[in-house]
Amino acid sequence: xxxxxxxxxxxxxxxxxxxxxxxxxxxxxxxxxxxxxxxxxxxxxxxxxxxxxxxxxxxxxxxxxxxxxxxxxxxxxxxxxxxxxxxxxxxxxxxxxxxxxxxxxxxxxxxxxxxxxxxxxxxxxxxxxxxxxxxxxxxx
Ligand code: GDP
Numbered sequence: 001x002x003x004x005x006x007x008x009x010x011x012x013x014x015x016x017x018x019x020x021x022x023x024x025x026x027x028x029x030x031x032x033x034x035x036x037x038x039x040x041x042x043x044x045x046x047x048x049x050x051x052x053x054x055x056x057x058x059x060x061x062x063x064x065x066x067x068x069x070x071x072x073x074x075x076x077x078x079x080x081x082x083x084x085x086x087x088x089x090x091x092x093x094x095x096x097x098x099x100x101x102x103x104x105x106x107x108x109x110x111x112x113x114x115x116x117x118x119x120x121x122x123x124x125x126x127x128x129x130x131x132x133x134x135x136x137x138x139x140x
Contacts, residue, residue, distance in 0.1 A: 001081040007128035012070035013113035036076035
């Protein structure tokens with residue numbers, strides 16, 4: 001499988017509980033390398049833009065509120081099959097359905113406070129990386 005890059009976020013529910021290191025360790029233990037990382041407190045406009053694909057969904061307001069409620073750690077991860085590998089280690093969107101050993105099973109509180117985000121395809125990975133990082137901030 002090819003070396004890929006994917007975009008990851010440690011969401012405010014997790015940074016508030018001081019889980020940045022614990023979650024990053026789970027990503028690294030899964031074989032992913034953190035090749036860019038920064039802590040941001042996103043504005044309403046940034047959160048709405050990032051999640052624009054969900055703007056018609058009933059939970060959109062709650063999603064934006066959660067993402068602007070505290071700091072988020074945005075990261076670029078690199079590794080063999082990184083996009084799928086990250087989705088696997090994250091676990092299902094609803095932590096009640098997530099497999100044992102996944103980040104969401106271990107740390108998430110609810111579907112709305114599910115601790116992490118990860119790109120779901122090569123196209124979204126490229127878009128999401130470019131939304132938060134310039135090329136010079138990514139050091140592989
Ligand atoms: P993901 O790719 O696993 O993060 O899931 P989606 O792209 O489908 O949804 C984006 C984010 O919206 C999820 O991570 C959740 O935080 C939130 N979300 C999705 N569905 C629901 C829902 O039914 N209720 C609430 N409150 N949030 C949701």
